[in-house]
Amino acid sequence: xxxxxxSGGGLVQAGGSLRLSCAASGTIFSINSMxxxxxxxxxxxxxxxxxxxGGSTIYADSVKGRFTISRDNAKNTVYLQMSSLKPDDxxxxxxxxVRLPENYWGxxxxxxxxx
Numbered sequence: 001x002x003x004x005x006x007s008g009g010g011l012v013q014a015g016g017s018l019r020l021s022c023a024a025s026g027t028i029f030s031i032n033s034m035x036x037x038x039x040x041x042x043x044x045x046x047x048x049x050x051x052x053x054g055g056s057t058i059y060a061d062s063v064k065g066r067f068t069i070s071r072d073n074a075k076n077t078v079y080l081q082m083s084s085l086k087p088d089d090x091x092x093x094x095x096x097x098v099r100l101p102e103n104y105w106g107x108x109x110x111x112x113x114x115x
Contacts, residue, residue, distance in 0.1 A: 007023075035096040089111060
């Protein structure tokens with residue numbers, strides 16, 4: 001079992017920055033990848049960024065160049081640094097851990113970007 005807790009969401013003006021954190025606990029040694037998703041009201045959940053066990057990163061086109069996913073293995077924490085935020089980035093952001101064949105989710109953290 002993997003337990004994920006997100007933090008760092010909030011209200012920010014357009015052009016501002018936020019850093020989300022996802023603290024993982026439990027059986028984390030065999031996690032294949034960690035991901036950030038987001039879901040805006042009335043929209044489907046969208047994959048935003050991935051970091052693999054080997055450290056490779058992948059981003060959605062909508063956030064490339066503005067968001068950075070990283071991890072601190074000593075703290076069992078994954079981060080999502082978000083810069084140049086836009087109102088379209090407003091959503092609940094979820095942390096996801098893939099430990100095949102299971103998927104684990106955090107409870108989500110709200111990010112609101114005002115224009």
